[in-house]
Amino acid sequence: MVSNDPILPIALNPKKTYILPTRFGYLFILLLLIMLIGSVNYNNNLGFLLTFLLSSMCIVSLYYTNSNIKGIRFVSVRAEPVFAGDSAMFEFTVKVPGSNRVSIFVHFSDQLDLNPETLYATENNRIRRSKITVRRGIFRPGAITVSTVYPFGIFRAWSTVSLNLKCDVYPKPIFSSFDFQPGYSEQNGNATSSRSGAEDFQGLAEYQPGDSLQHISWKKLSAGQGLLTKKFDDSIGNSIVINWFSLPTQDTETKLSILCGMILKAHRMNLEYGLRLPGTTINPGSGNQHRHRCLQHLSLFQNESIDHDQT
Amino acid sequence: MIKPENENKELGYLVGALIVALVPHIPSLPIWIDIWCFILWGYLFASLWKKWKQPSRWVRISLTCIGIAGVLSSSGQQISSATYQSLLAIMTTLKPMEIRSHRDKMVTIFFAYFIIIASLFQSESLLISLYMFFSVFVTTAVLIQVNHPGNRLQSNLRLSGKILVQAFPLMVILFLLFPRIEGSLWGITPGSSASSGFSDILSPGNVSRLILNNQIAFRVRFSKTIPRPEFLYWRGIVFSEFDGRNWKTGTQPPPLKNPVQGKNAIDYQIRLEPHQNRWLFALDLPVSGQKNEIILADHTLRSWHKIRKTAQYPVTSYLEYNTGQIHPWEKITLALPGTGNPKARELAEKWRSESKNPEEIIRRALDYFSSEPFSYTLKPPLLKQHVMDDFLFQSRRGYCEHYASAFAFLMRAADIPSRVVAGYLGGERNPYGDFMVIRQYHAHAWTEVWLASRGWVRVDPTSLIAPDRIELGPAGGLPVEDLPDNLLERDFSELNSAYNRLYFFWEALNNQWDIWFSGYSYLEQKSFFERLGFNLQSSWKRATALLSLLMLLLTGFFLLLVRKLRKVTTSPDIVQEAYEKFCIKLQRIGISRDPAQGPVDFVKQIRTLKPGIAMQVDEIMKLYIKLRYANETASEIRKQFQDRVRRFDPKSRE
Structure with a gap:
C-alpha cells in the first residue's frame, strides 16, 4: 500500500555504524593519561607496559564492540492497532549472522533502553518494544537504534535503522449510554x-452444522428429502x-x-x-x-x- | 532484571579483583593494615554469602575515618609511598561496601587498575611483571562481567584472555616506539625504601650491620669473562677525613683530570638499585664514565643525580693501574687529629723509624695483623675513648671496617697517605649467565695507601685475618656461631641441589628481564633505532619522528579495522542469501512472504496472485527445495539456483 516501505529483511548498515567512548570511556582515557604521565615521569617501563597494554586492549575492544552489532538483521516487524493513548507494541524478528550477540540494546531512537538483549545466531529472536501513542491516525514511532557497550562498557557502538514503522491508532473510545433499540x-x-426479521421466509438450504434445530424442515426430512434448513431473511x-x-x-x-x-x-x-x-x-x-x-x-x-x- | 544473587556474585568478583590487584602491595604494608584487610574482606565475603545487609553510611564513614587516622598516625611525620599504599589498601576494603549502581562498579574496576599500576612503582621485577598480566586478566574479566551481567565468569575470563593476547603485538609496538625522555618531568619523590647501604660516615658497625641485609645492591654483566675473585673489589666511596673516631667523605674532590695508566681493561654493565645517593659502584679502578657520570679525582664514579630509581650504566675498568702523582688536595690523607690513640701512634712511629721505605712499613703493619691474635667477628666489643688503641692492643676483634680504619690510621701515623674505601667485595656468580649479583651483605671496607712508584695501592688488611673472605664471600672467615641466619640459609657451596639451581635460574631470568625490559630507556631506545638505521641526533627530532611513526602505525591499524568492520558480512549461507534476494524481487511486485511461510505455500500464493511468473518461480523453488531440504550439495545446482535468481525479473513479465 505504502510504496516507501523498506524491504525487509534489512540489516544494520556497517557504513552507518558509529562508535564513541561512553562517559566511562572518557574516564578510562583520563586514567590512561595519568598512568602515562606517571610512567614518563618515573621512567617506569613496567608502567609504560601496563599503560600500553590497557590502551591496546581498548583498541582491540573497539573491534569487539563494533562486531557485536554488525550484521544484525530485522527480518520482520509486526504491530497490532491500538487506541489513542495506549502503547503501540512493535514485535521485531531479528536474526544475527555468525555468533550470538550479547548485551544488545534495541530501542526507539528517541528513547533509552535499559534492558539488554541476547540475540542468538541460530534463532529468530523476537523483541518487543512499545511506545505511547497520543492521537488517532497512523502512528510512526521513528527509527530504531541498535547499540551495545559490550565488552568493556567504555565504547558504545550504535546504528540507526529506519524500518518505516507504523501502526494504526484508533480513536480513544468513549462508551456512552447506548443501546440498540429496534428502529x-x-x-x-x-x-x-x-x-x-425472522418472519420473512426465504427458502430452503442444505443443513450446515450450527443451524438452529427450530429451523430444520422436519417435513422435508420425513419426506426423505434429506436435512434441509429453512432460511429466513434476518440480515x-x-x-x-x-x-x-x-x-x-x-x-x-x-x-x-x-x-x-x-x-x-x-x-x-x-x-x-x-x-x-x-x-x-x-x-x-x-x-x-x-x-x-x-x-x-x-x-x-x-x-x-x-x-x-x-x- | 539482574537477580539479587547475581548481584551478590558480581560484588564478590569485584572484591576478588581488588584483592588480586592489591596482593603485590601486601609485603610493604604495616601488619595492622594486613589484619584490617583480612578481617574486612572476610566480612565482605561472609555478608555476600549470607546476604547480610551492607553496613550503614555512618559505619562506613567512621571506618573510613579510623582507617585514614590509623594510616596517618602509623606513618608518622613522613608521607612515603607506603602511606599511599596503605590508603589504597584501606579503600579496597571500604569501597565495595558502597557499591550500588553500574557506575560504582565501573569506578571500582578502574580503581583496581590504578592499584595495579601503583604496585609497578614499587618493583619492576620479572615476578611483578608476570603478576601484572595476571591482574589485568582478572580485572578485565570482571569488567566484562559488569557490562554483561548474568554471564558465566568462565567465558568472561576466556574473552579477557583473548583480548589480552590480541592486544599484545600493539602493546609491544607502543612500548618500543613511545619516545622516552631523559630524566623526569617534575622530579621524583623518593621511594619507600630508605637508603639501605652506606652513608657518608664510616664508623665501627656501619658495614657489619649490612651483613644482615639480603637486598640486591646491584647486578653486573660482564661483556667477557668474570675476573678472578681477588679483583672483585667494587669501589664506591672514599673516606679521606678522620676525626678520631669516624671516617668521613669530606668535601667532594674535583673531577679527575689526567687519565690513569693501566692495563687489563674490562668492560661490564651495572644495574644499580636505588640508594638515594649519588655514588656509583665500579670495579677498581674505573676509567670511563657516561654522560651522566663523572669520575672524581679519588677515582670514584659519581652520578649527577641521586639514584632514585634503578640505574644502568656501562663501565670500563683497569684491573692493574698506576694512578701516578698525588694531588695537592690529597694532603688530607695524611691528616690526623692532634691527640688521641697514643699507643697506635707510637707503634707507627716505631715502624717508620726502623724502615727504609714505605713498602717496608706496610709490610710490617700487615705482619702485625697476621702475627698478633686478631680475629674476625660480627660481634666486636664496644670500643672506648681511644678506639684505635683499644682495638689494636685490647679487643683485637672486629669486622672489615675495624681493620681498614685501624690500618689507615697506622699508615697516616707513619706518614704514608692513606684512606678508607668502602664498597662491595665479591658477589654471587650466576652459572646461567655471565653476570653477578651483589647484595648488601657483600659490603666491605678496605684501605688505600699512596706509594710514589705505584700511586694509590689497594691494601685489604681483612684478607690477612680472614683469607677466605675473598674466595667464599661474606660467610667465609666468620666463626660459625657468628653467622647470621640469612647467610646460613644461603649456602651456595652445593650448586647441585635443586633449590640452588632453581634459585640461580630464576636470578638469571630476572637479570635478562632487567636488561632487556627494565633497562630499555632513553639510551637504549636511541641505540635501538640507530641499529635500525635511524640516526637522529637531536632528542626532540627523534621524539617527533617516533611519535609520527607511532601515529602512522595507529592510523593504519585503525583504517584496517574500519575496513574490516565496514565490509558487509558475506553470510556463508549462499543459498539462503540468494533466496532472500529472490524474495526481495518478489516483494517489489507486491508479493511478500510471511517469515513463517514455507516455500511450497509461497509458490501457491504466487501462482494465484501472478500466474504470469509462475513457471519461473516454480523452477527456482524446485532448486531451492532441493538445495535446502534434500541436502543437495552439488555446486552446479547451487550455481544454477543463483543464476536463476539473478536473471529473475518479475517486473518485466507484468
Missing part, C-alpha cells in the same frame, strides 16, 4: 431497514448502522470516540453493524476484519494524510 436505525432514514433485522449524523455533539474527535465505543460494543455483542460517516458508508458486517475496517476509517477520518510522528 434506531429507522430514524436515520435508512429506508431499506425494516423490522421484518437486516439484526443489523444496525452506527451513524455520525445521529450524534448530538459537535466536536469531531468526541464524535469519533463515541463512534469507536459504539463499534466496540456492537462487536462485543456480536451484532452486525454498519458505519456511516460524512462521505463514507460501510455496509453492515461483522468479524474482526470488519471491525478493523470500521475503526480504521475512524482513525483516518478527515485525516488521510495524517502521518504524524507522535511522541
